[in-house]
Amino acid sequence: MTESRHESLHEAMERIRGTRVWKSIFRREPARTNRTRSLAIFGNLLFHFLPVKVREKSLRVRVSYYLGSISFLLFIVLTVTGILLMFYYHPAVPQAYRDMKDLRFVVTSGLFLRNLHRIAAHLMVIAVFWHMFHVFYRGGYKPPHEFNWVVGVILLMLTLFLSYTGYLLPWDQLSYWAVTVGSNIIKAMPFFGDKIRFLVLGGNTVGENALLRFYVLHVVVLPLIAGVFIAIHFWRVQKDGGLTVPEEPASVEPSLSGKPDSEK
Amino acid sequence: MTEKNKIDTGFSSDVRKDPRRVVFVTRKTSAKVTGDPGPQVMAYPHLMLREAIAFQVLMIALVAVALLWDAPLEQLANPLLTPNPAKAPWYFLGLQELLHYFPPFVAGIVIPTLVVVALVVIPYFNVNVQGEPLWYANRPRRLRIFLALLTVLTISLAYFDAWTVLVPTVVVGAMALYAYTLKPGATTPLGPLQRRPISWWVMTWFILVAVVLTGVGTFFRGPGWAWVWPWGSHAG
Ligand code: HEM
Numbered sequence: 154m155t156e157s158r159h160e161s162l163h164e165a166m167e168r169i170r171g172t173r174v175w176k177s178i179f180r181r182e183p184a185r186t187n188r189t190r191s192l193a194i195f196g197n198l199l200f201h202f203l204p205v206k207v208r209e210k211s212l213r214v215r216v217s218y219y220l221g222s223i224s225f226l227l228f229i230v231l232t233v234t235g236i237l238l239m240f241y242y243h244p245a246v247p248q249a250y251r252d253m254k255d256l257r258f259v260v261t262s263g264l265f266l267r268n269l270h271r272i273a274a275h276l277m278v279i280a281v282f283w284h285m286f287h288v289f290y291r292g293g294y295k296p297p298h299e300f301n302w303v304v305g306v307i308l309l310m311l312t313l314f315l316s317y318t319g320y321l322l323p324w325d326q327l328s329y330w331a332v333t334v335g336s337n338i339i340k341a342m343p344f345f346g347d348k349i350r351f352l353v354l355g356g357n358t359v360g361e362n363a364l365l366r367f368y369v370l371h372v373v374v375l376p377l378i379a380g381v382f383i384a385i386h387f388w389r390v391q392k393d394g395g396l397t398v399p400e401e402p403a404s405v406e407p408s409l410s411g412k413p414d415s416e417k
Numbered sequence: 418m419t420e421k422n423k424i425d426t427g428f429s430s431d432v433r434k435d436p437r438r439v440v441f442v443t444r445k446t447s448a449k450v451t452g453d454p455g456p457q458v459m460a461y462p463h464l465m466l467r468e469a470i471a472f473q474v475l476m477i478a479l480v481a482v483a484l485l486w487d488a489p490l491e492q493l494a495n496p497l498l499t500p501n502p503a504k505a506p507w508y509f510l511g512l513q514e515l516l517h518y519f520p521p522f523v524a525g526i527v528i529p530t531l532v533v534v535a536l537v538v539i540p541y542f543n544v545n546v547q548g549e550p551l552w553y554a555n556r557p558r559r560l561r562i563f564l565a566l567l568t569v570l571t572i573s574l575a576y577f578d579a580w581t582v583l584v585p586t587v588v589v590g591a592m593a594l595y596a597y598t599l600k601p602g603a604t605t606p607l608g609p610l611q612r613r614p615i616s617w618w619v620m621t622w623f624i625l626v627a628v629v630l631t632g633v634g635t636f637f638r639g640p641g642w643a644w645v646w647p648w649g650s651h652a653g
Contacts, residue, residue: 182464184461187459187537190459190461190462191459191461193461194460194461200461202461203464204460204464205459205460205461206457206458206459206460207457207458207463207464208455208456208457208458208461209455209456209457209458210455212458212463212464212467219467219468219471222468223470223471223475226468226471226475226571227475230475230476230479245496247493250493250494253490254490257490264487264488265483265484267488267596268482268483268484268486268487268488269479269480269483270488271488272479272482272483273479273487275507276479278508286620286624290617290620290621292548293540294540295540295559296540298538299540299541302539303537303540303542304558305540306533306536306537309536310533315509316506316508317506319505323490324493324494325489325490325491325492325493325494326491326492326493326494326495326498326500327489327490327491329494329495329496330494330499330500330504331503331504331505331506333503334503334504334505334513335505335506335509338512338516338521338525338526339525340521341520341521341522341525341526342522342525342526342528358496359496360496361568389597
């Protein structure tokens with residue numbers, strides 16, 4: 154019975170994929186040939202910066218642990234849950250804190266939403282660091298990937314700033330003092346330390362101006378910049394010829410430029 | 418003929434008058450075309466399917482944790498009530514641990530700046546693209562330099578009482594010295610250490626120090642930044 158149900162579902166999908174409407178949306182026939190499968194990537198605004206073909210070796214889990222993809226997926230999860238949280242949040246003292254209480258006790262699944270956002274944020278910091286170290290150990294920064302590594306360093310900083318600006322928003326003791334401790338470090342900068350700190354906080358202490366500034370940075374400025382750099386990063390992965398796959402252990406003996414002592 | 422451009426940039430677009438170099442053939446080939454690329458597959462569906470699986474596994478894990486664990490929420494922020502210790506977010510606790518040992522200008526400005534600069538220049542600074550092992554050529558000379566550096570580093574860290582930096586530094590140093598003693602082709606579990614290039618050792622040292630500092634700052638620091646055990650009560 155399931156067999157025939159399956160068949161008809163399959164047929165229905167096929168029929169839908171053959172319609173004019175479907176074609177008008179995806180700009181191609183069903184992806185049955187390699188030509189239409191290529192079109193599925195470069196004929197699609199969202200995917201066109203991905204490669205059309207990938208090396209089979211680079212798909213192996215151990216090459217990347219998909220850590221870059223996971224960082225990106227966490228960014229998406231954070232964007233979605235973050236927008237939902239924005240519906241319940243006012244960047245004002247002390248309303249911000251009351252909103253946290255409301256999320257916990259009033260809003261349906263509000264706490265779950267906040268938990269998701271917070272875990273994804275912690276995980277993204279871990280995933281991005283891990284991705285960086287993993288790229289390093291497989292030599293992924295070597296030519297022609299140099300500049301993409303630099304883009305990566307920018308993404309790392311953006312990730313940390315995103316996380317740090319978000320940390321203040323609940324406006325509880327934890328977030329208040331964490332941000333106070335962090336922002337005191339800026340004071341150690343010679344000459345303009347105090348000025349920069351004033352600029353960041355909108356005052357000499359962490360107060361309602363700092364909350365507003367961190368909020369705007371957290372929900373608009375930094376995510377937009379990060380989105381642009383992530384796009385550049387993906388596009389460069391493709392343009393640089395795909396992932397760096399270290400050679401098999403058997404051939405890992407480096408092609409040596411120096412000579413061993415015995416040959417001297 | 419085409420109408421003259423209203424805004425003149427001084428750049429001619431006539432290829433016949435202005436020959437440009439089309440191809441530039443260098444002696445070296447770039448890394449991306451060396452080596453056998455191996456078989457290729459279509460990104461759609463092969464890559465897309467794997468990304469979808471990664472996404473689903475990730476979502477399941479996220480939802481599971483979000484159901485079991487709750488985001489913390491303490492009392493309303495109170496500028497007059499400083500908690501002891503006041504801790505930065507966990508990824509900055511390594512820095513805060515450094516601040517405990519070094520003057521703020523060094524720990525808060527110089528070291529982070531140096532780390533970021535070092536990260537940026539990694540791909541441009543790479544003099545050893547082939548990944549020649551540290552202990553491959555010039556062994557006696559490299560050993561002398563290595564021991565000198567390790568000694569200076571150890572003494573200066575001890576001078577600042579920076580034990581949580583010192584311990585991982587000595588551990589990595591000992592590993593590198595052990596790699597020096599390995600016979601070529603040793604198949605022990607630590608055998609591969611002898612093939613590691615110097616960049617590997619520096620990065621591993623950096624990661625180990627960062628992990629130890631962050632871990633100590635997160636779990637082992639209590640009131641007044643004194644050492645506490647995470648399982649002991651530090652309700653003070
Ligand atoms: C928001 C943060 C980031 C995202 C979303 C991201 C995403 C990705 C993705 C999807 C890939 C290809 C597949 C993979 O390796 O998993 C990649 C490759 C790469 N990433 Fe990232 N990345 C991020 C941060 C970083 C950082 C911090 C660095 C290093 C400083 C970095 C350096 C690179 C390099 C050099 C490659 C090419 C690797 C190779 O050729 O093997 N990325 N990134």
